[in-house]
Amino acid sequence: MSNEVIIGIDLGTTNSCAAYVEGYKDGAPSVKLIPYKGGDYTVPSIYAIDDKGNELIGYEAKRQWQLNPKNTIYGAKRLVGRTATSDIVETMKKVVQYGVKPSGDNKEVMIEVAKKELTLQEVSARILNKIRDVASNYLRVPVNKAVVTVPAYFSDRQRQSVKDAGKLIGLEVVRIINEPTAAALAYGVGKNLNEKVVIYDLGGGTFDISIIEIRNQVFEVKSTGGDIFLGGIDFDNAMIHYVLREFQAKTGIDLSTDPVAMQRIKDLAERTKIDLSAREEAPFNIPFITMTPQGQPLNIEMKFTRKLLESLTSDLIDRTLKIVAKVLVESGLSTKEIDEVMLVGGQTRMPIVQDRLTKFFGKAPSKGVHPDEAVAIGAALYAFSLKDDTNLKVQLLDVIPMAIGLEKADGQMHVVFGRNSPIPNAKQLTGTTSVANQTELIMRIYQGDHEAANMNEQLGEFTFGGIRPGPAGSVKVEITFDVNVEGILKMEARDPDTGKTLNTTVRVTQS
Ligand SMILES: Nc1ncnc2c1ncn2[C@@H]1O[C@H](COP(=O)(O)OP(=O)(O)OP(=O)(O)O)[C@@H](O)[C@H]1O
Ligand SMILES: [Mg+2]
Incomplete structure (x- = not known):
């Protein structure tokens, strides 16, 4: 594997991010994030086909999704490696605007987009391909190998699906590693630590927690847990349901069957949620959301406070903390024995998430890693450690999440x-x-x-x-x-x- 670039890819539910090690700096491996057009380090994990039949991936897909909700695929990671009849597929069908149906043999889930049918592996493959192309252009060498991260709580089948997605585009997934483990690598490689850390990763689609003991270059996962159906999307959905209920109470109109209206509400819900991490209240206004039977235009005119958002989503945070408590017991450690609590994933920017964790562990979470970038950085470090000509030796001792x-x-x-x-x-x-x-x-x-x-x-x-x-x-x-x-x-x-x-x-x- 010498002289070859192996990049690290965080294939997220909402956003993906890639990184690589460019060499050594002051004796330590130096990691660079791979920038996308415009300089962003993350790209939305969204795939779309526009009305001319063009494939759009990332920002281009996100930009048009309000107008083209039926042919814009997001959250695909939640469906990957699922049987067509699983409960999760049923739940997803209710909240997404695109078509989800069983494959011919009823074993797999198919996505309908612009009259085409794609498997989830094919959708993931297209997103991976975009990341690979951006990386190849940036690095000016063909990129054919990657370490790709998955939620710790992914099952065997879901892991296999990600490998298969890579195969479809000739990208060898040399190793799958767990997202929280990758974040721990980003935190601990080259620091000579002797610490027990909690990685609390609340992203767009999944919640993962791992308790990891770091002894210099050895990263030993003590216990892990999570919920692959708990993330920022569910916070958005809680807001969306509230808006729909309020609007129906006021006007008698059910907006849930109108894909374009739903997409506009979803979009604003997420933006408002993010706003409310920085301020106490935010307006929630959407002009001309629909019309009365008499042809009168109707607007959504509401206000969200941080308190309201917190009350709508407190059960979601409770669910994460229940899992944290269980995983802690399984690790055999007490809260006092935990040296650092690391926050990963965009949804951990919500202040109440941090407050509740502070209460739980009796200390404030550490700012030791970047919540959006740590996973890709860890994947890149691990990729580098797999090369023949490397001096970086790390040992990962991971666990399976379910029996x-x-x-x-x-x-x-x-x-x-x-x-x-x-x-x-x-x-x-x-x-x-x-x-x-x-x-x-x-x-x-x-x-x-x-x-x-x-x-x-x-x-x-x-x-x-x-x-x-x-x-x-x-x-x-x-x-x-x-x-x-x-x-x-x-x-x-x-x-x-x-x-x-x-x-x-x-x-x-x-x-
Ligand atoms: N400031 C903020 N306050 C609250 N939520 C935020 C903030 N910034 C981003 N988010 C939410 O974080 C989520 C995205 O997080 P992230 O990019 O870590 O997820 P992901 O890696 O794509 O998903 P996963 O790891 O679950 O596969 C979105 O739901 C987004 O709305
Ligand atoms: Mg993530």
């Missing part, structure tokens, strides 16, 4: 790796045939913390074929479960008596 196991005959989950199990990790199970001349062994593998297997996410139905014929119970099958450093599971089976590897096929059967 991985198999479905028992009674439908319960047999846990193979518990949540917070260190990765990489491998385990073996040995089974025997249960009927005479059995040629196949089928196993359904799930990820999640529910006791009933089918309440968790199915990673696949593994069929091990070509078993030696013999009486029931006479033939052994040894199955190896291997979770790699990226949190992705591979399985293999062999006949321990002959040493022969069995054929493995995987499919997803959960609907």
